[in-house]
Amino acid sequence: MSGGQGEDRTGSTGRVAVVAYANVPLQKLRTYPGNPRRGRLPAIEESLRRNGQYRPVIANRLTAEVLAGNHVFLAAGNLGWREVAVAWVQASPEEARRIVLVDNKTAHAASYDLQALLELVFSSPDLEGAGYGESDVDGLLAE
Numbered sequence: 001m002s003g004g005q006g007e008d009r010t011g012s013t014g015r016v017a018v019v020a021y022a023n024v025p026l027q028k029l030r031t032y033p034g035n036p037r038r039g040r041l042p043a044i045e046e047s048l049r050r051n052g053q054y055r056p057v058i059a060n061r062l063t064a065e066v067l068a069g070n071h072v073f074l075a076a077g078n079l080g081w082r083e084v085a086v087a088w089v090q091a092s093p094e095e096a097r098r099i100v101l102v103d104n105k106t107a108h109a110a111s112y113d114l115q116a117l118l119e120l121v122f123s124s125p126d127l128e129g130a131g132y133g134e135s136d137v138d139g140l141l142a143e
Contacts, residue, residue: 016091016099019061024086026077029057032065032096037104039071041078043131048075050129056085058103060096067096068103114143 053076057069066073067089076084091099118140121132 016089016095018058018087019090020088021056022086022088023083024059025083026073026081029059029064029066029073029084029086031070031073032067032100035070035100035104037070037107039074040131041071041075044071044075045079047129047131048072048079048081053085056087058099059086059088060091061088062090062092063096065096067091067099114140 053072055069057073058067059065060067073084089099121127121130121137121140124130127133127137
C-alpha cells in the first residue's frame with residue numbers, strides 16, 4: 001500500500017470499528033494469547049458482584065479473542081456467569097495486537113487528580129465494589 005493518510009505498511013486503515021454488540025456465552029470467547037496485563041481478579045469479581053457488567057469487553061469477531069477486558073472475562077467465569085456483554089470488532093492480527101498494547105499502556109500511563117479522587121472516595125458512603133479498600137484510602141492520604 002502507498003502509506004497514505006490513515007494507512008500503515010500493513011495495509012490497515014487504522015480504523016477498527018465496533019461491528020456489533022451482543023451477550024456472548026463465555027465458552028465462545030478466549031483470552032488474547034500473551035496478554036501482558038495482570039489484573040486484580042478479586043477486585044474485579046467484587047465489582048461485578050456489586051455493580052454488574054457496566055461496559056462490554058472488546059472481542060475480535062475473526063478470532064473470538066478478548067482484546068480489552070480479559071480480566072472482566074476471567075472474573076465473570078470465576079463467578080459462574082454464562083455470558084458477558086461484548087462489543088465485537090473485526091481486526092487483523094496487527095490491529096488486534098495494537099489494540100491490546102494501547103489498551104494496556106493507556107490504562108497504565110494514566111494518572112489521578114489526587115484531590116478529585118479523595119473527594120470522590122470520601123463522598124461515597126460505601127466503597128464495596130469500588131476497588132478501594134481501607135489500605136488503598138490510607139495510601140492515598142499518605143501521598
